[in-house]
Amino acid sequence: MLIALEMIGLVAFAGSGALAAVQARLDLFGVVVVGLTTALGGGIIRDVLLGLTPPTTLRTWPYLAVSAATALLVFFFHPQVARLRRAVLLADALGLGVFATAGTSTALHAGAPVYTACLIGMTTGIGGGAVRDLLLREIPLVLRKEIYAVAALAGCVLVGVGHLLRLPAGLVITAAAVTTVAIRVLALWRRWNAPVAKGTPPSSFS
Amino acid sequence: MLIALEMIGLVAFAGSGALAAVQARLDLFGVVVVGLTTALGGGIIRDVLLGLTPPTTLRTWPYLAVSAATALLVFFFHPQVARLRRAVLLADALGLGVFATAGTSTALHAGAPVYTACLIGMTTGIGGGAVRDLLLREIPLVLRKEIYAVAALAGCVLVGVGHLLRLPAGLVITAAAVTTVAIRVLALWRRWNAPVAKGTPPSSFS
Amino acid sequence: MLIALEMIGLVAFAGSGALAAVQARLDLFGVVVVGLTTALGGGIIRDVLLGLTPPTTLRTWPYLAVSAATALLVFFFHPQVARLRRAVLLADALGLGVFATAGTSTALHAGAPVYTACLIGMTTGIGGGAVRDLLLREIPLVLRKEIYAVAALAGCVLVGVGHLLRLPAGLVITAAAVTTVAIRVLALWRRWNAPVAKGTPPSSFS
Known part of the structure; x- marks a missing residue:
């Protein structure tokens, strides 16, 4: 089931990257590269x-084939x-939830401390989209828009807590992924945004 | 001979990075950094x-000296x-051919599966230029212009096929590099471009 | 004392990243992410x-806590x-000096050759700021402004020379960091800039 969810996430991320590349008028090859990068970037x-x-992600050919x-x-x-x-x-939210929580779990298995694993998991979830935006010369969406990375982080923290409490991993990951997806979908539906700093931004000083 | 070709590639890539940096009005130091990054980035x-x-590339001082x-x-x-x-x-095309095919060979020697080695080889060939464009705030040229990454990929696939058929590596790499260079030069000469998606691009949805 | 200096550097870098993010109108979360990335990016x-x-940097929670x-x-x-x-x-200059020289020392301990260690140390000092500018879609400041990376490199080279001469590491790092900070502060005060290439920049050719 985790594999099925991962595939949904790959499809969603590859699709969002390819769509953004079409909008930027890239050619066929550029669209495929940006799609692959968005889908596989977080895992890389x-x-x-x-x-x-x-x-x-570079050693698993079904990932490559599905994304391309x-x-x-x-x-x-x-x-x-x-x-x-x-x-x-919705698919993008699913992908975010699966990648962030599975990424945390991978990091824990590799021996990382819990807070390190949470950060790496969050990076796994949001990394592909950030690379996509950098390639297309945008300020990464994750830095600008509705609750996105916080939703990923919430799932990662749940995986970390579950790990500390020695709860069964499959159960914890599922619950955590659902939490991330729910927060993200609610944020989209209710247009939740994080606050912006008050006052006139200071002029550049550097 | 491979070393001579690699040096040509380094010179071409360092030159293309430095020229782009001069055009962006960077100072002396910025020009050297962008030149080094373009030449060494793919290998890193x-x-x-x-x-x-x-x-x-960071451990081989002739690479650093030639690029700087x-x-x-x-x-x-x-x-x-x-x-x-x-x-x-032309030199850039040579560099692309050498770096992509030698990169594939390096990845195969490091034990990567063939398709992984091809992807890593292609990344080696196009990576330096992509980093150059990101630093200078351009959408990477490789995503926008005439057949470029596909030329690199063709050479990488030849190296991979030669590896599977157990052909002599030196011969295979040479033939593959020539293929990449030929495709790239033909694409420049004939102005081959990959197709762009039809229809009005959809407005941004994210 | 090195740890105290590192903390000052982290605070300065996190602050410069967060300030730039506030100016770019990012939301609360974006400000924290850019601050963290700027502070920790060079070390990563x-x-x-x-x-x-x-x-x-991802395994040391005080670094994370102070930066956030x-x-x-x-x-x-x-x-x-x-x-x-x-x-x-001034704090940014301190951070540059500490990160660049400590980064060189770390690379030497990891067995890198001296010139490799210098390059990696310089990258440690300037990397966080470069990532900050890429995320905010600027040409990295380090490529455009007053003597900055050269100041870092000077400190790194001193650490490398001290290593070759087998001088005591603590003393060497301190002297090297002071050198970097002094060069950087002088460059700011005197508005030293590296030269820009003469003549009309050629039109783009690629």
Whole structure:
């Protein structure tokens, strides 16, 4: 079941990357590269931080095939995909939940302390999207928009707490992923945003 | 001979990075840093992904010296270099071919599966230029322009196939590098571009 | 004492990242993430290049706590912080000196050759700020402004020379850090800039 969820997450992330690349008028190859990078980027960063090389995502061909196929589909059918706005956002939330919590679990297995594992898990969840935005010359969405990384962090912390309490891992990861998805979906639905600093921003000083 | 080709590639990549930095009005130091990053970046990414630390490119002083000297020359003689447009593009194609195929071979020797090695080799070839464009706040050229990464990938796949067929490595790498260079030069000459998605791009949805 | 200096550096870097994020109108969470990334980014890059995983900065909770608390303070009190312009720049120079020289020392202990250690030390000093600027879609300041990376490099080279001469490490690092800070402060005070290339920059050729 975790694998099925991971595949949903890969599809969602590859699709969001490919759609953003189509909007930036990239060519076929650029769309596939950005799709792959968005889908696999979080896992690559996680494995590099944990010293698991070469990264699992680059060693698992179904991950590559599913991500590339999704990007190709988006390239040819992007108007239809863009119309599925809600489905894409929901799938993206699913992917965020699965990647963040599974990333935390991977880091714990690799021997990282709990708070380190939470940070690495959060990075796994949000990393792909951040790389996508950097490649397309945007300030990463995760830094600007509705509750996103906090939703990921909440799931990661639950996995960490479950690990400390020695609860069964499968159960904990599932509950944590559901929590992340729920927070993210509620934030989208209710348009929750984190506060912005008050006052005129100071002029640049550096 | 491989070393001679690698040096040509380093010079070409360092030169392209330095020239772009001069155009962005960076100062002397910025020009050298961008030149070094462009020349060495692909190899650094390759070694980090393979867990070969510290990265070979940072441990090989001739690489550093050649790249830095190239960037300095470009800083002082950039009008003459810019006039050598064709020579620079040809050298860049050579560098792409050498780095991508040698990167694939390095990854295979480090024990990566064939498709992983191809991806890492392609990343080695295109990574330096992508970092250059990110530093200078451009959407990476490799995502936007004539057949570039596909040329690299073609060479990487040839190296992978040669590895599976147990052909002699030196021969395979040479043939693969020639293939990459040929595709890239033809793409430049004939202005081959990958297709762009049809239809109005959907408005941003995220 | 090194730890006290490192804390000052973390506070300065976290503060500069958070302030830049407030100016870019990021929300509370974005401000904390950019602050953390700026403070910890150089050390993370250093450890990934040296194969020390998971990175020390992610495994040392006081680093995380101090950096996050600084970013939060800046979020709420940014007008006051922006008024402390000189103090912030001085603290940033301190951080640069400490991180660059301690980074060189870490790389030497990990067995890197001297020139490799110098490059990795310089990257440790300037890496966090470069990541901050990339996230906020700026050409990294270090590539554009007064003597900055050269100041870091000077300290790194001193650490490397001291290592070759087998001088006592604590003494060498202190002298090297002071050198870096002095060069940086002088450059700010005297507005030293590295030269820019002469002549009209050539039009883009790629």
